[in-house]
Amino acid sequence: PAAPNDLNAFWMPFTANRQFKKAPRMIVAAEGMHYTTSDGRQILDGTAGLWCCNAGHKRPRIVEAIQTQAAELDYAPAFQMGHPRAFELANRLVDLAPDTMAHAFFVNSGSEAVETALKIAIAYHRARGDGARTRLIGRERGYHGVNFGGISVGGIVNNRKMFGTLLAGVDHLPHTHIPENRWTRGQPEHGAHLADELERIVALHGPETIAACIVEPLAGSTGVLIPPKGYLQRLREICTKHGILLIFDEVITGFGRLGSPFAAQHFDVTPDMITCAKGLTNGVIPMGAVLTSAAIHDAFMTGPEHLIELFHGYTYSANPIACATAIASLDTYREEGLFERCAELAPYWEEGLHSLRDCPHVIDIRNMGLIGAIELEPIPGEPTKRAFAAFLEAYDKGLLIRTTGDIIALSPPLIIEKAQIDELFGTLRGVLHAIA
Numbered sequence: 001p002a003a004p005n006d007l008n009a010f011w012m013p014f015t016a017n018r019q020f021k022k023a024p025r026m027i028v029a030a031e032g033m034h035y036t037t038s039d040g041r042q043i044l045d046g047t048a049g050l051w052c053c054n055a056g057h058k059r060p061r062i063v064e065a066i067q068t069q070a071a072e073l074d075y076a077p078a079f080q081m082g083h084p085r086a087f088e089l090a091n092r093l094v095d096l097a098p099d100t101m102a103h104a105f106f107v108n109s110g111s112e113a114v115e116t117a118l119k120i121a122i123a124y125h126r127a128r129g130d131g132a133r134t135r136l137i138g139r140e141r142g143y144h145g146v147n148f149g150g151i152s153v154g155g156i157v158n159n160r161k162m163f164g165t166l167l168a169g170v171d172h173l174p175h176t177h178i179p180e181n182r183w184t185r186g187q188p189e190h191g192a193h194l195a196d197e198l199e200r201i202v203a204l205h206g207p208e209t210i211a212a213c214i215v216e217p218l219a220g221s222t223g224v225l226i227p228p229k230g231y232l233q234r235l236r237e238i239c240t241k242h243g244i245l246l247i248f249d250e251v252i253t254g255f256g257r258l259g260s261p262f263a264a265q266h267f268d269v270t271p272d273m274i275t276c277a278k279g280l281t282n283g284v285i286p287m288g289a290v291l292t293s294a295a296i297h298d299a300f301m302t303g304p305e306h307l308i309e310l311f312h313g314y315t316y317s318a319n320p321i322a323c324a325t326a327i328a329s330l331d332t333y334r335e336e337g338l339f340e341r342c343a344e345l346a347p348y349w350e351e352g353l354h355s356l357r358d359c360p361h362v363i364d365i366r367n368m369g370l371i372g373a374i375e376l377e378p379i380p381g382e383p384t385k386r387a388f389a390a391f392l393e394a395y396d397k398g399l400l401i402r403t404t405g406d407i408i409a410l411s412p413p414l415i416i417e418k419a420q421i422d423e424l425f426g427t428l429r430g431v432l433h434a435i436a
């Protein structure tokens with residue numbers, strides 16, 4: 001459609017995007033590894049959208065699945081009835097997940113997956129007569145979406161402090177971003193002991209009060225913080241010892257980002273629940289899921305009383321078009337071997353990323369799978385300014401990156417070619433010199 005005469009008036013009703021109104025960056029199309037802007041430029045997608053388009057954009061199989069499903073069954077309530085795609089998808093997910101995951105509960109986003117998992121954790125203990133287990137443990141610099149449960153267990157202080165009333169009874173483990181581990185390729189050596197802080201929190205309140213501990217196996221959107229070797233194993237041991245459920249928030253790490261279906265398999269640590277979203281539908285249609293073990297599911301779903309206690313579900317849970325999109329996404333990942341491809345490309349990616357070490361103001365680089373972070377030295381008194389300048393410069397040079405604070409985060413679609421990895425880091429080198 002033709003642009004309206006008064007663009008400012010046209011943009012005003014859409015509230016979510018202050019930066020756009022300052023400097024419009026309009027995306028009108030996308031295909032494969034690229035976006036097209038309203039002025040006809042191609043932008044290399046260095047972030048798979050928001051860490052979600054793992055198979056890239058406008059994939060024919062996914063487009064077709066949406067069209068076919070919309071023409072066949074557009075909507076069916078998820079309560080009291082079902083439809084074939086929902087059962088098919090649940091089976092596919094359970095097959096893909098670590099062995100102990102036996103059930104999928106469908107939601108519409110990562111944030112909703114987190115809220116659902118937290119409620120399931122408390123309901124599970126209640127169903128077993130452990131009603132006092134209501135406390136939750138998150139981690140500093142954890143990100144678990146924007147709803148009240150997620151910001152309560154989340155570790156972004158600014159997201160919490162504006163809202164006085166959050167979930168009661170939440171503690172935060174320390175984050176794992178410690179100076180000894182700068183410039184680490186893959187998993188850092190130091191810092192597994194940080195998991196022992198969980199023992200301290202347990203001792204403080206008593207294990208009989210704690211329902212669950214939720215962490216991202218690899219903290220993504222707060223700057224790609226890779227767990228030290230042995231850290232997740234220790235968390236698992238401590239949770240098991242005290243009957244605390246361990247939840248992995250795999251909204252970013254799920255669906256191949258680390259070269260395996262889930263990070264749980266990559267790190268060989270099995271949580272009690274997994275939250276996922278984003279790559280589940282290749283980012284194309286809003287959808288998330290909570291995967292649980294049979295023990296958890298059976299405790300809260302057995303008996304009418306417990307079902308009522310957990311009454312929980314959404315209008316769009318297991319929406320047929322979302323399910324069809326997810327199945328087509330999983331088909332695409334499988335047929336193109338994208339998880340394996342991620343693992344194969346990871347060393348090449350690592351080399352390219354670490355070659356930027358000598359660029360101005362770079363103070364740390366870290367990576368795992370097809371994910372990476374470049375941390376820049378903040379301009380004194382103006383945090384985030386340097387990285388945001390890099391974002392603007394990169395966009396001008398035809399590359400989409402993501403920034404959080406003064407950290408540049410990268411997570412390209414898993415279909416990226418080696419030549420595109422070269423292009424990405426070549427552009428980024430130019431960007432870092434240009435903004436110096």
Ligand code: PMP
Pocket residue numbers: 109110111112114143144145146216220221249250251252277278
């Ligand atoms: N958990 C994690 C680990 C995430 O990275 C995100 C989104 N970046 C969320 C939850 C929230 O997902 P959504 O934006 O789909 O609500």
